[in-house]
Amino acid sequence: MSKTLRTRCLQGCGALLLSLAGLALAEPRHAITLYDEPAKYPADFKHFDWVNPDAPKGGDLRLAGLGGFDSLNPFIPRGNAADQVGLIYDSLTYHSPDEPFTEYGLLAEKIEKAPDNSYVRFYLNPKARFHDGKPVTADDVVFTFETLVKHGDPMYRHYYADVAKVEAEDSQRVRFDFKHPGNRELPLILGQIQVLPKHWWENRKFSETSLEPPLGSGPYRIAKVSAGRSIRYERVKDWWGQDLPVNRGYYNFDSVTVDYYRDMSVSLEAFKAGQFDFNLEYSAKDWATGYQCPALEEGRIIKQALPNRNPTGMQGFAFNIRRPIFQDRRVREAIALLFDFEWANKQLFFGSYKRTSSFFENSEMASHQLPTEAELKILEPLRGKVPDEVFTQVFQPPVSDGSGIIREQKRRAYQLLTEAGFKIENDRMVGPDGKPLAFEFLTAQANLERVVLPFKRNLAELGIDLTIRRVDVSQYINRLRSRDFDMIPATWGQSNSPGNEQMEFWHSRSADSPGSRNFIGLRDPAIDALVESLIRADSRQSLIDHARALDRVLLWGHYVVPNYYVDSYRVAYWNHLQRPATPPKYDYGLMTWWRKPGTEPASQPAPSPTEPDAQ
Structure with a gap:
């Protein structure tokens, strides 16, 4: 073999090895991280450390909102969307609140990204279903992306500006190609897309506010809406994702109700009266003096400052x-x-x-x-x-x-x-x-x-x-x-x-x-x-x-x-709620809490949203 031919063979073998190395790095995975460090949880994990996988299901979680709402579409730059509306949607991946930046598969059971971060491919779980029973497909992902960029909040255009092309390769695979390699964050951000049903939205105007309950695929569906005053979500009993490792120990309440109040001082009095269950306190004055009441002295209201290890910005x-x-x-x-x-x-x-x-x-x-x-x-x-x-x-x-x-x-x-x-x-x-x-x-x-x-x-x-x-x-x-x-x-x-x-x-x-x-x-x-x-x-x-x-x-x-x-979460809650002993590192994990079996709400429910004093 001549020296030239031998050199070309060696170069070809080297290129083949590099290609194979790239293919190995691009293997579909159960989770992806920002700098390709190993995820905390392996592919065969059963549940996250911070949840109680045996938490009892049942009861209503009652929360407070402020001001009001006039929309059930949180994706557009118009209107004021209802609190907790994200509960009706699933995203391609689940962002771990216990790691700096790790995304685990949710709607996408596997994720594959290029070694140079020039593309990302999501493999959808064939079991994924919208609440009407129709499967979640790659076409829904493409529709969601294109709709958010065209009609959604300007934030999406900034977030996704480096996406050159999105393509449904088949019903279960969708690929995003980027304009430039090296954007490590973009594959993870795209995984956070909450997927919309194309068949439900294609005959509706996405860019307009509406109080028509939208179709989702998440753990809850909208059960009742009183415009500007209250909204109630019900847990989907046959939710397709309830047994996934990322969801075990989550979403333990049969329903989540949000009643709206005009300001925080009114809502605090409502909380002390037992009209809702959990309050995240923002006011130092109220935290210091506003919770004094018999229920606190008797231990029926619990006040705790949980560590907040997130950047506060x-x-x-x-x-x-x-x-x-x-x-x-x-x-x-x-x-x-x-x-x-x-x-x-x-x-x-x-x-x-x-x-x-x-x-x-x-x-x-x-x-x-x-x-x-x-x-x-x-x-x-x-x-x-x-x-x-x-x-x-x-x-x-x-x-x-x-x-x-x-x-x-x-x-x-x-x-x-x-x-x-x-x-x-x-x-x-x-x-x-x-x-x-x-x-x-x-x-x-x-x-x-x-x-x-x-x-x-x-x-x-x-x-x-x-x-x-x-x-x-x-x-x-x-x-x-x-x-x-x-x-x-x-x-x-x-x-x-x-x-x-x-x-x-x-x-x-x-x-x-x-x-x-x-x-x-x-x-x-x-x-x-x-x-x-x-x-x-x-x-x-x-x-x-x-x-x-x-x-x-x-x-x-x-x-x-x-x-x-303040470097803590100031939380107050009635003692019929229970929570895991240790919250995740970067959150207080409210959706991992549960209601004690056999307990009732602290008082009669808040006034009907149709009554003036509900706010």
């Missing part, structure tokens, strides 16, 4: 920088200096909160130290395009002594405003254009006003006029979608594996999308580049480095007035 007062008054970073920083967290925490929150100082708070992705060499390597090409402090300082919100006197913050705020061309005229802060520095704080939460009022007073002492505007939930949603606001209370929740959703939060292409979470109106090429590189991160450490780099740039842009967070 950012909660803050968001500037709409589409408004000319907020386009100068110095103005935003000056306004943020006048929020006195230490006083509020002491006087309003019973010392129960911590100050938020990261867009990835409560996680290893928070930029709480000076940038590492790896972070500087990411940031260096952006020098001159991002604030200089990004490279040399750790962002820290201002700290007061809690006395309510913030002279140093006011002095610094005045200096910043002066540098930006503002001056005091007739006790009002006036800009270079001669217009007073005045803006509106838009909210739908009555209990937030007590937090904003001290902020308003501090602003007023510097001649800045803040108007608090409270509107109903539907008005609030409409104004957010049309970007008709100056400042709002905003939250950007984060997962343990941030990825494509960052496009919807911060990227230029989401700035003008109605319904996107780019509330701020960011259009910054440097932030765009950081978001795109974060999505392409190829290891856990690289993801952390990129998240910290993005965090620094967002923080030093002073796009929000950072608020506060």
